[in-house]
Amino acid sequence: MSRHSPQVGSRRGLAALEAGLGEDLTRLGLPRASWTARRDGPDGTTLHDVLVIGGGQFGIGLAAALKLAGIPDTLVIDRAEEGSEGPWTTFARMPTLRSPKHLPGICFGIPRLTFQSWYRARFGDAAWGALYKIPNAIWQDYIGWVRRTLDLPVWNGVEATRLEPAADHVAVMLSDGTRLHARHVVVATGRGAVGGQNHVAGISPALGPDRVAHTSDEIDFERLRGKRVAVVGVGASAFDNAATAMEAGAASVDMLARRHALPQLNKGRPSSGIGFLEGWAGLPDADRWRLAVYLDAMQGVPPHETVLRALERPGLSVHFATRLLSAKPSGEGLRLEVENGPTGEYDFLILGTGFRVDLSREPLFDAISPRIALWRDTYMPPDDLVRPHLGLYPYLGDALELKATEGPPLDRIHLFNAASWLSAGAMALDMPSLDIAPARLVTGITRALFAEDFEAIFASLCDWQDEHELEATPFYAPRYVNETGR
Template identity: 55%
Template sequence: MTGLAGLEAELHRDLARLLLPPANWTAPPPGPDGAPLLDVLVIGAGMYGLAAAAALTFKGLRNLRVIDRAPAGREGPWVTTARMRTLRSPKHLPGIALGLPALTFRAWYEARHGAAAWVALTKIGNADWQDYLRFVRDALALPVENAVELRALVPSAGFVTARLAGPAGERVVHARRVVFAPGRDGTGGPVIPPGIDPVLWPDRAAHTGEAIDLTRLRGKQVAVIGAGASAWDAVATVLEAGAAGCDMYVRRAVLPQVNKGRGSANPGFFEGWGGLPAAEKWRLLAYQYDVQSPPPHESIHRALACAGFRIHLGTPVLAATPAGTGLRLRLPQAEASADFLILGTGYAVDLAGVPPLAALAPRIATWADMYTPPPAWARPALGGYPWLGEDFALVDKPGLATPGLGRIHLFAHAAFASLGAIASDIPGAAAGAERLAHRLAAAFFAEDIGAIHARLEAFAEPELEGTPFFDRAAFG
């Protein structure tokens, strides 16, 4: 067998050799409806939700379900809002392989396109990455339900109630643990800088995380705020689609030069960050916030190759308001106009802005609640990061106690302050998923110890049967 079928066969051979996944071993008690509780509900079937589900399954935590509001094949940004031509990461990253060679991106690519194509590949195409994630999901038979949205999470003493909405209407699911993996845009939404008038939406403004009808921008003047990777990709995309011109406004006078994320993508950072004292975590977080990351040089070359591109460094946009059929931009020393504005301003971390968590947010500890940095390291913009346990669990705000809050595990970029880059980008995905699975397995074991002890006492495999020392009486 060759191609993807051959790869899948190879994967299943490896899984059989490793005795993966083990049988389920937990002992879920009945929930409010009398049925045994679901052990884990994973919200989001993007890269992190899938990695979590796979790692949990490999720990024998198989009483789980995954939901995603997106249709199958359109989870995450890769073939929806991402406007780069290829991934920003180098092609050699193993992906969400969890130690299995047959689950690496390379194995998938070679099986799908051939070994020679792998050698010729420079960077990974977005659609290939999406298809690879789909392969992992299907090959491991992960139990994903698409087109189902989480509306609210209500924790209680022994479980969390999730209110879901899907094609068949609303329903509730009771799960002992919830892994909340809604992506970068799912823990606070787009950053809209002050002064940008909301009335500009949707006809005259969009964030890079939103769909943009490019046909409407043909022949138009576009303004882009920001200089991160998504901002550069937006510039190139609109100009390639026929925009007459595109002005990029950048606060900084000089672009960030070094990708410190790449310089910290190693097992030390992945395994060690979570155990550091708060002051050390904060210094690392604040440092990376200060230096920021440069856009990939491919994105810059692509924009520079387009006629009509102008960049304005050291030029913050102070306000954007409607004017005629377009908009007016207030700059420090001048005004400018455009027909359409695109914000490449990234995503906030603010759980109050996350609809399913909004009611709980005032009860969830943030870094601002738990740690006061020395004045030189004060970065108020970072105070909203949630303060998480080493298992990604939400923690009570000081003085409050919400039963079951710690049963919600935040597995998204917002975990960065507490645990480092193991819920953010591709390099840390496997390390994050393995940590989560390891900790949840230990938590379920402790929680179910009564039933597990009784099960052990009832375990009666007659090892010595057939030998002279077999004692039938020992088996009742």
């Protein structure tokens, strides 16, 4: 039996876990009572308190935090079908997550919501002890379990295409022409919807998707059997795709790197510690910029398991200190011109070049992108720390809200994705922050909703007469119930 095959009795184990979780939530008084004021949208339809774009790990985490905080009038939308949200079962081509298995997951300090509790209930204690790192599909199953167990409102197969902020809400256009309305919108799209894929100059558009693809694209690796493949980049995803091509039977894979050696230290480990997660956003701009420049230069290290996986089969070559000059069609394949590297004929090219942050390139922000405050609008670094690509990051507020350079505010739109990195560090980027980040964002949204609903909330406070505390005592005086201390 595979260690990831549910043991006999796993259904009973999950049932017991869910029953215990229900008791935990009851003892903690969760979810909190709903407290926001009911409002209608401009067309008479529901005006959601919060609409979350993206149903992956951070979107589900945020929806859970909102519900537990007494803000149940929320909706999560995702363009993927259920079970395919995020990268884990689509373009994440490593067999396991890169993070350690002991990270808590979407839990808010509740032990029975942690990944470990779910995994042990489903697969058993022995399987947990034998587990090294979490398989992608298993992690996707855990996210789905949190969604179902907490009964979170998610619409799948729904794509947001445009945001149109108004004075008291944001209109969200969908691809089918439907308009949704919410008082706050959170874009929780991971590394998507922030600017698109990074591409390199010199690649002919005539190559088309049958001869070149980005690592985040759908790739038919079976077509690469017996083929000559080139990969631009030596990051983790580049190695994942190289390994997948080799496993599919590619004749050879040449990886092209500009740097002279692979990064040696994974600075992402210490920079995702609790001090960085909680403290980054509170630093002066100069210190946040300095941190970002340093970590951007260090870049990520491909895990040793990923590198060794790619090297398991003969035919992989890594070429350092090279530069791709051009890629052009040649017969049924393509020809690469490479400075200080393997110029020649190939059948397929994979771009492991990552993603850029540039909201002006995202149709979702077309209506507002000229007014979005960027770091380059707000902070001028010293000459030796100028990095134009970092200047394109949006300059976000404490609740990860957009700021406007002119005109009406944009603070009803929050970025809970890779575009928040320069403003808030890794808070909305990777697994280590999942147990705290959603609740931190909900605190900011709560403050905004409370201030906006203050008159209604204050009136409700004044009208509240549910508990006459002294009714059973000799001092009960109902005529003075509404006295304010005179």
